[in-house]
Amino acid sequence: MRVLVTRTQSASRKTAERLAALGHEPVILPLAQAQHHPDAVLSGMTRPHAALAITSAEALKACPTDSQVLRPHLETPLFAVGAATATAARALGFSNVTSADGDGEALSACIAQAAIDWSKPLLYLAGHPRKASLEQGLVRHGIPAVTVEAYRMQPIDYSSEEIIEQLAGKGIDAVLLYSAETARRFFALPIKTEVVDLFAGAQFFCLSPDIAEKVQEPFSHKVSIAPKPDEDGLFSLL
Structure with a gap:
């Protein structure tokens, strides 16, 4: 699976290493520093x-x-x-x-x-x-x-073009959301049709119910909540 990691750069690297060891393809898009x-x-x-x-x-x-x-x-x-x-x-x-x-x-x-x-x-x-x-x-x-x-x-801002470049123009299968604030930042991004298309098949995996509530249309029906509020819980959804 191509998995989008939205944590800080340093935290994302650790998560990406774990994902790669499990055979997934991590894609890092830090939304804050x-x-x-x-x-x-x-x-x-x-x-x-x-x-x-x-x-x-x-x-x-x-x-x-x-x-x-x-x-x-x-x-x-x-x-x-x-x-x-x-x-x-x-x-x-x-x-x-x-x-x-x-x-x-x-x-x-x-x-x-x-x-x-x-x-x-x-x-x-x-x-x-x-x-x-x-x-x-x-x-x-x-x-x-x-x-x-x-x-x-501090939030990190991206243009639609920068998001497409970060994703290498390829679709995402899963998005990991670790906090409600990160979810808010994600849906505040300037997402044009071309970007939405890259997430058309994505599932949104959330650490807790309050994070899941922040997932907006057209993705609100594609949400799963971790059975435990930690990274292992998130990974169990993959």
């Missing part, structure tokens, strides 16, 4: 906090690269939204990592179950834009939290 805010993360980490939370591995790229700066925080409990994000945290050196294997709501429930003294707040290394589910869940569970914007996603 991350602008990292390491100073904000460093400032947040220097304040007292009982634990860390991340909903994307992208936040880790804004963490201090100086090992001396990062070392005091590596044993701090870190709660990750899923297995891939947890793996990225461990690779950076964090040793006390828990994966919620779900979404922001599941992550807040996971944090609430932890035996932690919340006299100090949770430090949430967040992105923008983001869903409010984690922050809302923390409020419901009475967990004090400080949100630091670790990165901001």
Whole structure:
């Protein structure tokens, strides 16, 4: 299958490698690029906090690269939204990592179950834009939290001609959508008839129901939702 990957360039490369190993033909069309805010993360980490939370591995790229700066925080409990994000945290050196294997709501429930003294707040290394589910869940569970914007996603614009060139003028069989914002950006592209034709046979594979809701006509009847909200779940649809 020719599979369109719409993640950031670095994330898309990893996904493309997995797709190629499975015998698919990945086509990369990043719809956003991350602008990292390491100073904000460093400032947040220097304040007292009982634990860390991340909903994307992208936040880790804004963490201090100086090992001396990062070392005091590596044993701090870190709660990750899923297995891939947890793996990225461990690779950076964090040793006390828990994966919620779900979404922001599941992550807040996971944090609430932890035996932690919340006299100090949770430090949430967040992105923008983001869903409010984690922050809302923390409020419901009475967990004090400080949100630091670790990165901001900046959209990448394409003309119809650039999209056709990126797709090598050949049809796409499947489109992977990892977030509602990515889906919104995809359907905001200037898609002429020639581009629509390249997606005529495509299925849209979405990480969650809220993403599927963003798929517009004439493709809204060609949507599948991953059984689990992670990349393995998406790949199971291929």
